[in-house]
Amino acid sequence: MNNHINCLHCIVPPHMLESMLANGNEAQKKVALNAIGISGGIRGHRQALASAVAYLTPVTAPGKHRTVYTANDGSSLPGQQVRDEGQPPSGDVAVNEAYDGAGDTYDLYWDIYQRNSLDGNGLHLDSTVHYQQNYDNAFWNGQQMVYGDGDGQLFNRFTIAVDVIGHELTHGVTQYMSNLDYQGQSGALNESFSDVFGSLVKQRKLNQTADQADWLIGEGLLTASVHGVALRSMKAPGTAYDDPVLGKDPQPADMAHYVNTTQDNGGVHINSGIPNHAFYLTAVAIGGYAWEKAGKIWYAAGRDKFRSTTDFQGAADLTTQTAGELFGTDGAEQQAVKNAWIRVGITPGAPQTQPQPQPQPQPGGCVTAPAAIIRSLFGGS
């Protein structure tokens, strides 16, 4: 079945998928929906499929499914299941935070951007808490979120901040969209996307406008004995902490202070300060809730235009272009995006000269025309 769907998404033209959605029986609709879901990875098809995608928007959330596991201080993943979707809260605060934070993140993507989970196709959200002992980290392993309890001296448990949870899940979203290479500038953009949408999850949960938000990443994560308020500041990169043990927040706010390093995949957690600040400046200039316009511009650019190798200049060009498409050329929104990038040291290029990304052939299919499949869907007995 999967092979058939893989072929289908490459071969069947959008209008045919639309017709299948409008006129087909339940089984045909399901196949068409799957085909559209899979083609989410092919950015070039997005625009053409817009009308068909409208059918993908039912009234209620279609597939929020969260499962939380515990590693019981070990390293095996995913570990022992402790809470599944719809089950009551556990007595374990980390379990409940991981569950609720995954829900808040799912809701932002679904309610605001009509994205059904990380892959756009209802992927289950798996999280593991209590990973190793005194573990000062949280990560996305390509399939699930993993959270440590912190050492208690410098770091608290990593589920304590909802933006950390939104950050990790957004790595999954990025993986299924542009799949930005986790190295150098594209890696810093990948990190920045996670900080941006992690912060938006928090702002929406707190019902804060752009000027009310703290724009901090990981507030509450550092213990009281550390001199610092968070791990990163999108509002003022480089000011989140300054501590004798942890050192000073190394993030730059603009290209003049870009850090060249081989560590941390080329400083992906350092230079993300630059696009982070560009997003902050955009959101504050536009005003209101940051997820409504600035977030929409960033999301649409990341979904439809970014590629795995997009760098800071590309991000500036493509978000500026997207702002014009969504809210009008030379409108206040596009001006806000443009000015924000200029302030961090990057001048967006002329939007109309940007090449459109071309759809790439997907591995494992799409070579032979599945005429029999199409026949069976439309005329089949």
Added chain:
Amino acid sequence: MRIEFVRSGGFAGISLTARVDSEKLAPDESATLEQKINEAGFFDLPGQIKPASPGADMFEYSVTISLPPRTHTVIVSETVVPERLRPLLDHLTNLARTGKYR
């Protein structure tokens, strides 16, 4: 013997480093390190060990050991650390945490 240890990456992006010169260590501490290096089969490990799926926010360890005439560097992502190497990485992480070996 000289050891350069860096743990970079992670959600916080804060690096942990240690530079160890065995001549400046107490004899028992030096012997413990050499034992863990031997048990890891350090000089036979590949220079780069990366996971199939890159993920994000994982720690990356870089360990360079000079034990004349041999010098070898191993760069490994935390989710694919070979079992035999784990005790050495844990030991070096603890040394780095003391802040005495920067």
